[in-house]
Amino acid sequence: MNPAEIRLTDLTLTHARRPAVHHVSGRFAPGSLTAVVGPNGAGKSTLLRALAGLHRPETGRIEGAAGQIALLPQAAAVDRAFPIACLDVVLFGLWGETGAFRAIGRAGRERARAALAAVGLAGFEARPAGSLSAGQFQRLLFARLLLQDAPVILLDEPFNALDARTAADLLAMVHRWHGEGRTVVAVLHDLDLVRREFPLSLLLARDCLGWGPTAEVLTAANRLRARMMAEAWAAEPEPCERRDAA
Numbered sequence: 001m002n003p004a005e006i007r008l009t010d011l012t013l014t015h016a017r018r019p020a021v022h023h024v025s026g027r028f029a030p031g032s033l034t035a036v037v038g039p040n041g042a043g044k045s046t047l048l049r050a051l052a053g054l055h056r057p058e059t060g061r062i063e064g065a066a067g068q069i070a071l072l073p074q075a076a077a078v079d080r081a082f083p084i085a086c087l088d089v090v091l092f093g094l095w096g097e098t099g100a101f102r103a104i105g106r107a108g109r110e111r112a113r114a115a116l117a118a119v120g121l122a123g124f125e126a127r128p129a130g131s132l133s134a135g136q137f138q139r140l141l142f143a144r145l146l147l148q149d150a151p152v153i154l155l156d157e158p159f160n161a162l163d164a165r166t167a168a169d170l171l172a173m174v175h176r177w178h179g180e181g182r183t184v185v186a187v188l189h190d191l192d193l194v195r196r197e198f199p200l201s202l203l204l205a206r207d208c209l210g211w212g213p214t215a216e217v218l219t220a221a222n223r224l225r226a227r228m229m230a231e232a233w234a235a236e237p238e239p240c241e242r243r244d245a246a
């Protein structure tokens, strides 16, 4: 299987057996650029974490790209108070290559410096990461993704709370990764941005309501269906009893 492909087969993801993602099947093709959209609580972050191997399926399967995925978590999920210099945050991106206990050589440090420069943070090497603005911090996390050099890149709300310039710079990086043939999956709420910039979309409302070309997925009818499903959700969904996973 191509290292940049991910296949989902009847995938159900739960929290305490309550479904967050419900019987979803489909494929992120190698080199594809896909937006994951849907209402709050639709299961988008849970799906991304599962793709990254951080959340085990309740039923069904995720195949492909194991260990070769870079994940940008939602900003709210990142502990920014951790006392660490910017260069060291970026160097975490080399863990996949060096492991936890091998020294990072001069070449690694040079790559980390180059990644900082590529995201507009040249000269920030020794700055404590906790002292950065939200936009600078997001640039820092993109520098770490650059160093990870993974065939699959997952981004959870990458442009949230960013000014137009920062968002445009980081969006350009997303397109660069796409141009390099990487598979990119991004959770997004800005549907205008998705229509303009993302050729493929997956519309999630726990169930998959559409997955394919963005214009065919983000129809008024599909969006209305997603909204109605979200309004009908109980705060605590019933445990999923369907066990007929493939």
Ligand SMILES: Nc1ncnc2c1ncn2[C@@H]1O[C@H](COP(=O)(O)OP(=O)(O)OP(=O)(O)O)[C@@H](O)[C@H]1O
Pocket: 015, 016, 019, 020, 038, 039, 040, 041, 042, 043, 044, 045, 046, 047
């Ligand atoms: N750690 C957790 N423990 C229990 N339930 C959780 C946990 N994380 C998420 N959930 C629940 O799973 C469901 C899906 O949450 P998830 O964060 O995946 O949705 P989302 O589509 O990313 O939402 P948003 O757009 O608000 O970020 C929600 O009902 C949420 O309350």
